[in-house]
Amino acid sequence: xxxxTQSPEALRLQEGESSSLNCSYTVSxxxxxxxxxxxxxxxxxxxxxxxxxxxEKEKERLKATLTKKESFLHITAPKPEDSATYLCAVQAGMExxxxxxxxxGTILRVKS
Amino acid sequence: NAGVTQTPKFRVxxxxxxxxxxxxxxxxxxxxxxxxxxxxxxxxxxHYSVGEGTTAKGEVxxxxxxxxxxxxxxxxxxxxxxxxxxxxxxxxxxxxxxxxNTIYFGEGSWLTVV
Numbered sequence: 001x002x003x004x005t006q007s008p009e010a011l012r013l014q015e016g017e018s019s020s021l022n023c024s025y026t027v028s029x030x031x032x033x034x035x036x037x038x039x040x041x042x043x044x045x046x047x048x049x050x051x052x053x054x055x056e057k058e059k060e061r062l063k064a065t066l067t068k069k070e071s072f073l074h075i076t077a078p079k080p081e082d083s084a085t086y087l088c089a090v091q092a093g094m095e096x097x098x099x100x101x102x103x104x105g106t107i108l109r110v111k112s
Numbered sequence: 113n114a115g116v117t118q119t120p121k122f123r124v125x126x127x128x129x130x131x132x133x134x135x136x137x138x139x140x141x142x143x144x145x146x147x148x149x150x151x152x153x154x155x156x157x158x159h160y161s162v163g164e165g166t167t168a169k170g171e172v173x174x175x176x177x178x179x180x181x182x183x184x185x186x187x188x189x190x191x192x193x194x195x196x197x198x199x200x201x202x203x204x205x206x207x208x209x210x211x212x213n214t215i216y217f218g219e220g221s222w223l224t225v226v
Contacts, residue, residue, distance in 0.1 A: 043218050
């Protein structure tokens with residue numbers, strides 16, 4: 001069974017204090033690992049897709065990396081507007097349809 | 113850009129009542145999905161569709177039905193609502209081309225069953 005575990009559940013940072021969020025996964029035949037951002041009362045907003053171990057992608061203060069067992073979302077010098085829930089998800093197997101299996105998310109709060 | 117649009121955004125139902133959540137997408141996507149999101153459990157797939165006229169069960173399908181009569185619309189029905197179906201429901205869509213295609217989500221529908 002495909003599983004995704006995110007840690008920590010919640011993270012509080014001071015503005016400018018860099019840190020990382022973890023997403024560990026167990027999956028047969030990874031087709032893609034996704035990071036989404038979700039603001040309160042909103043739907044998930046796509047950030048990155050990673051396809052293979054060693055791959056990295058960046059967007060502003062965010063950098064996502066992937067190994068064979070986990071992915072990290074590194075946040076460099078965060079600002080209060082980076083506060084949100086960050087969701088990790090995997091597409092796996094050969095089943096028809098691009099279904100995603102999600103982790104429970106990490107709630108990030110950045111204080112000024 | 114509308115993307116994925118869900119209606120209604122909020123609804124309160126009594127136990128046993130029925131209702132339909134409507135989802136429309138304007139990106140010409142083949143695949144559409146319904147997820148539910150509950151605290152501490154992440155998003156879970158209810159049903160999905162890989163094309164007009166087709167539907168399939170996801171991880172938590174019991175108590176729900178779906179229909180995809182038009183490519184751009186995906187309907188989620190609750191025939192007899194139960195308090196356990198109190199949740200936030202998200203519709204999503206994607207294109208089948210290539211690997212690891214991005215799934216785009218709507219803004220959510222908040223459902224409370226009392």
